[in-house]
Amino acid sequence: MSLFWRSWVVANSVIFVVGILLVTFVTLEFKRDYDRLLGERLLVIGASGAAPFSRAVELGLPISGVRNASALLDIPRQTDPLISGVWVLDAQSRMVEGTGGHIRDFNRMSMPQVATNDFEEGWYATVGSAFVAGIPIHDGSGQQVGQLLISYPLEVSRTRVLAMLAEVSFYVLLIASAFSLAAGGLLRVSMAQEIDGFKIVVADLDNFDHRVWTMQRRDDETAHTANLRAMLERSRTSYLNLLGKPSKQEATEQTNSET
């Protein structure tokens, strides 16, 4: 059965590794897709929020010169109550206007430092404990003079990813366990010939061992592997001959002839 157990352990490892791979890939893909879907939505929300600032800058006004900036920044927040902060930054990444939590250091918010994508419309990335999207504000010549940032609590996406991970893991574990049992059955059936053959060899070795130590045959002993049995006998005889002792067979023959 050693052959069966070893093969079953490997088959189980294969099933569970495939399951783990599936869970890992699904989770990574889900996180990537979720971030992308959310990021794209935030970019569109941010683009409508950044439009009034771009128009002001195109007219030659500084970003800080937009008088109703805080009211304009409330418009993006109305589209999704979960948006946790909206800010306008100038070209040096200094905050001009905005409120919200999550972002402490605006100097880190320049596009090349954090962006995982390089869309013309802006960038989105996970920064600290928030998911942040940045939408550039351009002047009339197309030069970037600032950006509008929108932050979204990371817990939302984290909770969704973890919930999906837990659900997928549970079902994959269940299915893997069922197929592990099926693999056991299939292996036992398909390897029956090898397992049985091996059992016979092991039984013969065991019988021979028993006979050497007890100097008598087992009642139910049968020799299945003639070749192996003959070699076992011959090796034992050679050993005893070299020791100068008669083998059990020789001793028996001697006793028989004496009687």
Place this chain on the structure above:
Amino acid sequence: MRSSDFISRERLRLRLVVVMTTIVVLSVASMFLVVLSIFGAALAPELENRTRFIGVTVRSDLQRVLQLGIPLDAAAGIEGFLENAIAPFPEVRRAAVLTADGALLAEVFRDDLSPASEGGGLIALVGSAPSQFLLPVIVGNSEVAQVEIEGSPQFVQTRLRDIFLDVGVLSFVVVLIGVEVAILAAAVGIWKPYGRLLYLLREQAQGRFRSVTRPSGPGPMARTIKRMNDQVRDLVRRAPSRGGLTRHLRLSDIADMRLVLLIYIMGAEITASFLPLYGASVSRGSWMSEEFAAALPVGSFLVGVAVLSPFAGGLARRFGARGLFVLAAALTALAMAGLALADTIVTVALARGVVAVLFALASISCQQYALQAQSETRETQDLSGASASTSFYAMIFGGLVSGSALGGVVSSLFSYQTAILLGAVLVLTSAAVAMVFMDGAAGRPIPNVTGGAEPPRISSANRSHLNILIWVIGAPVAATTAVFVWYLTPLELAASGRSPAEIGRVVMLYYLMLVIVTPLANFVFRRCQSEATSIIVGLVFTAAVLFLHDLSADIVAYVVAMAVLGVGHALIRTPLLSAVVKAAGTAKGPVNVFRGVERLGGLIGLAAGSLFLSKGLTELALTSLAWLTAVGAVTLFVGLVIQRSKPDNREISE
């Protein structure tokens, strides 16, 4: 009962492959059905948020227009407005503006997305439906219009299809490794101890008590081995005058090196699907074209392998296959780390060249081990096993399939560098596995045998036949692999926007066909005793692909081309080698020339391919290869006809 009757490795391997493949295919399919439902349901809220957001944006803009008193049917360019609104949202299939009583006013939709009603079999099966919204446009107190937004299930379907394919190819890799692990576990735990026991028994039955070995295997077997060891030690202790020091018996088995080689090739060839893209992505001098930069790492690999191959066998014999492999694998891991950290094309090409030299050392060490183990097995044991060369090539191609697939998936998810570093880790793992399992006598240095049989003289007819096989057939076949599989396919697919994972899957198909078709072709053509027929059929397949394939075609055409080319090359490779050996009358000199010409053909093809690509004449590269292949097929066919029509041959056959 002979031991081989109850434990045939080939039969066991076949059964393990069948059982594991069945179980993995069924479990992945069931897991995937569940994932499909969970994935769709988990993404649905965000997809709904997006669809609703578009609806709300369109509605508020329309309301603003209508509040100004402009009648809806007078508002021009609603279609353009709707197009702009849905442009950032690739999953939205349709946006429409309707009157209050439902008459259609304006509508835009994406033709490439399937409608919600055609959710697809699997989507319909698990009940994941796309989002759909109908929002009223209210001016004053009355509803004047409606905005309708409809998503498409295709977004979720595409994502899931990618996951399914990625997991599918990785499952294949896991099954491949799993089968080899199972075989190794059976070898280490059962048939190697049994082989050692038989060896001791045979020796002792003949009255020779010299060898001892490690007791292992199931209970009674380990006990018997222990007793045999004790008998030897006892006799040596009692009669030291016999001068018999004990000899520690280490039997070798081909299974010792299979897993090692598979993991090594998988790691070292993890770049197979993206090497030209990686070469083109790093910085290069202004004098160097992108096409040349893409070809350089592939070319340096061919040079590296060609330079070291003739000496690797001698080195493995001199320093021992195991030691040399472990050293080469450790250095390969370092070179791959260098390849991952390289930032210029020169360092990339250099690192890849070093990997190639070490690749040749490591793979030929394994081949040496397998050949030694095979001859040792034939001498000492009666267990049936696979031949060394079959095992060697199975692991090489298995490693290439797995490496290209794994590299594609990992580089797509993370980066090229991450994939190369993973390759380095795999190579190190193979070194560790080799340290533990390649412990047979075949891994030790082999004393030099001076002198030897004179190489047989080759007749002039055979010499011309040999030249045709090597130069007219071998070189173009190698050039086709280097140019089409390694170089043009990754570049062209990347240019059409395909991800590294998709490219990996396509390139993998070529090697997969080699793995599957080679043994079948060998079996069929060995029965027919006709290598030439197999080669000609393979050349016809290859030429057909090269003539018919359009490089600007879609990925499906590449899938077909790779599969057919793989089948064609599977029909050529082994029979060609066999025909070269037969014509030369030896497996040495001309075979080395053949290997050298193969690499030279690859190099020249690659150089020409990059030149043609930089001049915009890629189709010409394929057409030239196609003509060369066709010429090879015709030449061999004519040679075959002439040979068969010779009277002496007819007499022999009669």
